[in-house]
Amino acid sequence: MRSLRTRVGLLLLATSMIAASGAAFAEQVTLNFLTAEKDETVAPVIAGFEKLHPDIKVVHTTVPFDSMNATIEARVGGQDSSIDVFLVDSPRVPAMANRGYLMNLNEFRDAADKVSNDVAMGVVSWKGDMYALPLWTSTQLMYYNKDLLDKAGIPYPGAKEEDRLTYDQVVDLAKKAQAAGAKFGFLPEQIDRYYQLQPLFESIGGGSGLTGPDNLTPDITNPKWIEAAEFYSSLFKDGIAPRGVPNDQMSSVFTSGDVAFYIGGPWQFRPFNAAEGLKYGVAPVPYFKGGKPVVPTDSWAVGISPYAAHPDEAKKFVEYMSINPEGALLSVANNPIPPTNEEAYKTYIDGIAALNPDVGPAAKEIMTYELAKNSVSRPRSIGYVAFEEIMNRAFSDIRNGADVTTTLQQAQDQLNSTLARIQ
Amino acid sequence: MNMSARRSFQMVLIVTFGLLFVFPLYWVCISAFRPEDDIFRYLSPLRIWTFLPNRVTFDNIVTLWMSPFARAIFNSIFVAVATVAGGLVVCAMAAFALAVIEFPGRSLVFTVMIVSFLIPFDAIAVPLYNVMRGFGLQNTYLGLILPGIGNGLTVFLLRQFFLGLPKDLREAGLVDGMGYFQIFWRIYLPLSVPALISAGLIMFIFQWQAYLWPLLIAPRTDLKVAAVAIAQFSSAYDVSFGVIFAGAMFVSLIPMIILVVFQQYFTSSVASTGGKE
Amino acid sequence: MNRRRNLYAALFFLAPAIISVIVLRLWPALVAVHYSLLAPRATSYSFENYTYIFGDPVFRNSLWITLIYSIIVNPLQIAAALGLALLMNNRLPTTGFWRTLILLPVAIPQSVSAVIWAVAFRPDGLINAVLAPFGIGPQPFLTSPDQALACIILMVSWVGVGYWMTFLIAGLQDIPKSLYEAVTIDGANRWQRFRYVTLPQLRRPLTFVLVADTVANFLVFAPVQILTKGGPQGSTNLIMNEVYTRAFLQGDRGSASAATVVLVLLVLIVVLVQFRLMNDSGEQSR
Numbered sequence: 006m007r008s009l010r011t012r013v014g015l016l017l018l019a020t021s022m023i024a025a026s027g028a029a030f031a032e033q034v035t036l037n038f039l040t041a042e043k044d045e046t047v048a049p050v051i052a053g054f055e056k057l058h059p060d061i062k063v064v065h066t067t068v069p070f071d072s073m074n075a076t077i078e079a080r081v082g083g084q085d086s087s088i089d090v091f092l093v094d095s096p097r098v099p100a101m102a103n104r105g106y107l108m109n110l111n112e113f114r115d116a117a118d119k120v121s122n123d124v125a126m127g128v129v130s131w132k133g134d135m136y137a138l139p140l141w142t143s144t145q146l147m148y149y150n151k152d153l154l155d156k157a158g159i160p161y162p163g164a165k166e167e168d169r170l171t172y173d174q175v176v177d178l179a180k181k182a183q184a185a186g187a188k189f190g191f192l193p194e195q196i197d198r199y200y201q202l203q204p205l206f207e208s209i210g211g212g213s214g215l216t217g218p219d220n221l222t223p224d225i226t227n228p229k230w231i232e233a234a235e236f237y238s239s240l241f242k243d244g245i246a247p248r249g250v251p252n253d254q255m256s257s258v259f260t261s262g263d264v265a266f267y268i269g270g271p272w273q274f275r276p277f278n279a280a281e282g283l284k285y286g287v288a289p290v291p292y293f294k295g296g297k298p299v300v301p302t303d304s305w306a307v308g309i310s311p312y313a314a315h316p317d318e319a320k321k322f323v324e325y326m327s328i329n330p331e332g333a334l335l336s337v338a339n340n341p342i343p344p345t346n347e348e349a350y351k352t353y354i355d356g357i358a359a360l361n362p363d364v365g366p367a368a369k370e371i372m373t374y375e376l377a378k379n380s381v382s383r384p385r386s387i388g389y390v391a392f393e394e395i396m397n398r399a400f401s402d403i404r405n406g407a408d409v410t411t412t413l414q415q416a417q418d419q420l421n422s423t424l425a426r427i428q
Numbered sequence: 429m430n431m432s433a434r435r436s437f438q439m440v441l442i443v444t445f446g447l448l449f450v451f452p453l454y455w456v457c458i459s460a461f462r463p464e465d466d467i468f469r470y471l472s473p474l475r476i477w478t479f480l481p482n483r484v485t486f487d488n489i490v491t492l493w494m495s496p497f498a499r500a501i502f503n504s505i506f507v508a509v510a511t512v513a514g515g516l517v518v519c520a521m522a523a524f525a526l527a528v529i530e531f532p533g534r535s536l537v538f539t540v541m542i543v544s545f546l547i548p549f550d551a552i553a554v555p556l557y558n559v560m561r562g563f564g565l566q567n568t569y570l571g572l573i574l575p576g577i578g579n580g581l582t583v584f585l586l587r588q589f590f591l592g593l594p595k596d597l598r599e600a601g602l603v604d605g606m607g608y609f610q611i612f613w614r615i616y617l618p619l620s621v622p623a624l625i626s627a628g629l630i631m632f633i634f635q636w637q638a639y640l641w642p643l644l645i646a647p648r649t650d651l652k653v654a655a656v657a658i659a660q661f662s663s664a665y666d667v668s669f670g671v672i673f674a675g676a677m678f679v680s681l682i683p684m685i686i687l688v689v690f691q692q693y694f695t696s697s698v699a700s701t702g703g704k705e
Numbered sequence: 706m707n708r709r710r711n712l713y714a715a716l717f718f719l720a721p722a723i724i725s726v727i728v729l730r731l732w733p734a735l736v737a738v739h740y741s742l743l744a745p746r747a748t749s750y751s752f753e754n755y756t757y758i759f760g761d762p763v764f765r766n767s768l769w770i771t772l773i774y775s776i777i778v779n780p781l782q783i784a785a786a787l788g789l790a791l792l793m794n795n796r797l798p799t800t801g802f803w804r805t806l807i808l809l810p811v812a813i814p815q816s817v818s819a820v821i822w823a824v825a826f827r828p829d830g831l832i833n834a835v836l837a838p839f840g841i842g843p844q845p846f847l848t849s850p851d852q853a854l855a856c857i858i859l860m861v862s863w864v865g866v867g868y869w870m871t872f873l874i875a876g877l878q879d880i881p882k883s884l885y886e887a888v889t890i891d892g893a894n895r896w897q898r899f900r901y902v903t904l905p906q907l908r909r910p911l912t913f914v915l916v917a918d919t920v921a922n923f924l925v926f927a928p929v930q931i932l933t934k935g936g937p938q939g940s941t942n943l944i945m946n947e948v949y950t951r952a953f954l955q956g957d958r959g960s961a962s963a964a965t966v967v968l969v970l971l972v973l974i975v976v977l978v979q980f981r982l983m984n985d986s987g988e989q990s991r
Contacts, residue, residue: 043663044649066647069659072640075953079557079644087566100956249828249848253667257468272666280465391955398936405848405937412938419763426745426757426957441792446803449867452821453809455831471827472834522722531708531715537723542916544730546972548924551948551965555736556729578725581917585872588909592879608714622875629871633811639927655814669820676817683812687805 034318036063039077039091040305041070042340050335054325061318074390081106081310089313090322092305093137095128096383096393101308103387107136108309108316116328125345128382129306137308138327139345140336144375145194145201145300146368147175147291148259148267148277150187151284154178157185157265162288164367166374171294172205172236175266179245182265192246194255194269197400199393201268203383204299205233208292213384214396220386221427223420225396226413233293234409241404248405259283271357271372272341278361287368289375302380304342343376350376388427395419453680460488460674467669488670496649497675500657505682507569507642507653508635511576515631516624518577523586524612528598538587545580550640557644571645572653576635582627589623590616625690636683654679734969741962754963764964766939767947768971770854771923774943775975778858778922783915785866790873791903804874807867815864819931822860823847826932850940853933857941860928865921869914876910877903912983916976923972944968 040047044065051063066088068076073094080088082104093101101107114135118126125139147162147170154161159178162170170178179190195201203213211229216222224230240246250258259267260280268290277285292298307326309319325332333346337353344350354372358365383389399416403409459467462481470477525531526538556575557566565571593616601611617624635653642653652660658675661668744753758764793804810818825831826846833843847853884902893901904911926945929935935942935950948968952961 039647041663043660046663066649067660068643068647069656070663072643072659075553075640076644076647078953078956079554082554083558083561085561085566247828249826249830249846251823251827253662254468254669254824254827257465260465261469276464276666391957394950394954398934401934401936402938405845405850407938419761422757422761423955423957426960435797438792438795439797442797442800442803445789445792446806449810449863450806452818452825452863453813455824456813456817456821468824471824471831472829473837474834478831478834518721518725521718525715525718529711529715529718531711534715537719540731541722541726542976543969543973544726545917546920546923546969546976547730547734548945548948548965548968550926550945551952551961551968552730552733552737554952555733558736559728559733574725575729578722578729580726580730581920583722584916585913588913592909608718612718622878626872626875633868636812637815639814639816655816658814659816672817672820676813679814679817680809680812684805684809687808688802 034061034315036061036089036315036318036322037087038063038065038322039080039088040065040067041073041092042067046339047336049338050326050332053332053335054322057325058318058321061321063322077101077106081312084312086310086312086314088310089315089319090307090309092140093308095137095139095303095306096385096389098129098136098306098308099131099385100387100390102131102134102136105311106308108311108313110135110138110309110320110323113138113320113324113328116324120328120330120333120347121345122347122377124302124380124382128303128385131385137306138323140307140327140333141304141340141342142302142345142376142380143270143304143342144302144372144380145204145268145270145290146287146371146375147289148269148273148285148287150259150262150265150267151286152262153182153185153187153265157182157187159265161286164288164371166289166298169289169298170291172208172291173294175291176240176245179265180243183245187265188263189247189258190245190264191240191266192255192258192264192268194267194273195252196246196250196255197397197404198252199396199400200301200383202237202396202400204290204301204381205237205293206230207299207381208296209233210293210296213381215384215386215388215392220384221388221424223392223417223424225399225420226410226417231410231413234403234413237400238403238406238409242406259285270342271368274357274360274364274368275341285364287364287371289371298379299381300375300379301383302376303382343372388424391423391427392420395423453677456673457677460670460677461485462670463487464668464670467673485670488668488674491668491671492674492678495657495660496652497654497657497678499650500652500654501678501682503569503572503651504636504654504679507572507576508632510569510573511635512628512631514573515577515579515582516628519579519582519627519631520586520617520620520624521612522583523590524608524616526583527587527590528611528616529608541580541583543580544578545584549575553640553644556641560645565645567646567648567651569646569651572635572638572642572651575641576631576638579631579634582630585627585630586620586623589620593619632683632686636679737962737965739962740958741966743959745957745959754959755967758960758963758967761960763939763942764947764960767935767942767944768967770940770942771944771971774854774858775919775922778861779915779919781858782862782866782869782918782922783911785862786869786873786914786918787911789866789870790877791899793870794874794877804867804871808871809867810864811868815927816931818860818864819928822856822863822928823932826856847933848937850936850938853937853941857925857928857932857943860932861922861925864928865918869918872910872914872917873907876907880906908983912980915983916979919975919979920972923968923975944971 047065051065054063111134117138121139125142129135129137129139159181162168175191183190193201209229209232211227211233212224214225216224241248256273256276258264260276260283262283277283290300307323309316309323313319326336327333330346330348333344333349334352337344343353354369358369395416399412402412458481461484463483463485466483526534560571597615598611601615639655643656658672661671741754742750744751793800828843828845845852846856885898888898888902924945925943926949929941929943929946933941935946948961948964951957951964
């Protein structure tokens, strides 16, 4: 008797639950959003979007940065409908578009064009079509340690464009600071990554390293490339920058007060402000005498999977994040890098300037002119990923003391054979 | 050299090696209690603050447990324990057949088992993902557990052990009218506790260390395992070493507790196997 | 009749393991073989990927590095594991605790262990700080093509030795005490007891550890990926790192699959040789 009643009760409960969830499904669409960011970073933009569209729920899944490609390869490559929207590292757009991992988003071209600059629009396009919407970008500044400069009697470098130092000047100052007690003189943050080092080669006039109609021909052994690579090599040979410190521990060298000049992105403001006893200032990234000023740029863009279960809702979401200034601003509320959306950028940069009254105004000035004038994107090529991988290894070898010309020649050979398989 | 001097010497060696192995972990633990700025500050030259935190903070621990880390630890334990339980049954049965039952094709099956653990798991992760998705197992515990269950290495280990047990056991069982399953269950398994613990250790460590696979098959927040949850504290722009080390501390603490408990079995099982060969 | 009964019984015992091994290991591996036979943009099978990787100096170098690495790391780890097992196989108080400490490194995610060792190996890191008082100048470690592989070996041994030790301790404890008593009466010294009782009795656990350790070392890659990415100058580019680089960083599925197949064949040959050797020496010493 009793067990029967229990059973009926359970049955009723189950039925009502199914009915309830069925009703919920009818009303609400769930969008799956994949990124390499922490939940906190994307929470504000998701909240803003859900408020605007109560019938859409966005579920965020995060995977570690290094595993993002493997994940997309497996899931989007496997035609999995359980990812709708995902962030794309912008230099990978051509390769991913070529493999059919990105939905064509030409319909947003005009709207996106109005709020983003040409650099940002360029990196999300491939062969005339648009495959992602611009989201975030990046730029770099030269941070300096005021105490170490004071000790060496070096005046602080200015923040104006015309105050920009050459690489040789910075190295001279760095050596002076080291003579006065600094452990290291000058170091770029992502010490052996193409993102960080491309400006050296572009500034001196050596080109990006890829040429040809589809950017599939390597060109890294020209005299300019060798000259810039020799300069890079000398930083480590002369002990101006440390060997053997991993990329992700590099900023701790600056926060520990061990380095005079440091090139890094705006993501360092928060950690540097928080570092106890660290007094720092900012100046524009140096350039090569006789060359042009160049800073690295670009970041994540946002794309839609061609196999998305809810493409229409996905479009609303990417439009909100990229084109709607309110959404674009929310996307950087917990994120230190600039939005590509020019309207949102104005509010963003004031926030950056307010972080630290000492360096804020200078940082705002530098970032604004660098983003507008001196940003050079990484080469657009379906072979970019392989190119970057091989270049990073070559840079790492050079930094550890390998012969510059031989290393670049070997990398050139390897690129020739690898890129030939992609053509 | 008398007995007690030799023993003291042995003890000194044991402690020395123990300390050498555990020192890196000790460094992880003290770093977990340091503010982020201090972690890499006192590496060199050696001084007292290399070995002790000069400023102690619990921020890292708090940040860690404010994140869904407790859930991730639960997931890791659940997946590992379920794998060990399921895997022991599956692998012990297979090992028993390969060691005790004579049937045509035995060496072929054994070779297949060996080949299966030569295949680098990371290299087949993407095709395996497609298989599992075909069964609708993405974002499920089963998707996490299943690849750990059929473990060729465990089969190999248990087979080695079963081969070492006297053949008379099987004959005696057959004469008594026992079926193979009874011989397996009543005779072989009870004699194999230490080997089963070793086998369990293999499968436990396999799941505890797993990283790429859980990331692919079950990235949903409530299904994340501990190794993945820890990796989450490093993003493109900032790496929270303090929190990562705090995570590593807890992640190694749990196996430590389990191992200390099972140590007794390792030592108490001596000579229980009786007349060997 | 008996044969058929045996066959059915074997099927019953083996079915779950065989099914899971086939579905979850061999089938995906066959897919990899399929990809390895498809050249880029090709629609029919060919060995082009194989000729490509064997023509590639980077791949040939990685094979060579893997070989050198294996020849050093396997004997080293097994000798260390055996030495520690003999040392730790006793009933002294607290030994169990110290054994656990030695086993513990295997429980930490490899990504975290690699960070620890990256810090240790920094030129301004812990190991150089420890060496300095002994008058040893700063070593370049991971930044030197001559030392990087040794650093990787040190790290994977720190992780692995305690693990393998545990299996050998289990084996040691299965050796009947009576055997030792018997040879002691015959006047055998410590070495003779080790040589004529311990080693032969340990043959099966040793075979297991030898094979499993060799395979594990062939498949090592997270430490390489995090510590050196295969450098400097390819000196730590173990084959598994090469496979990973091709598959996930360069997006070249064909040659990554071909490299995987080569790796599996290589390991298979080595393991078969090991089985042969261990069985032979086992028969002799009996």
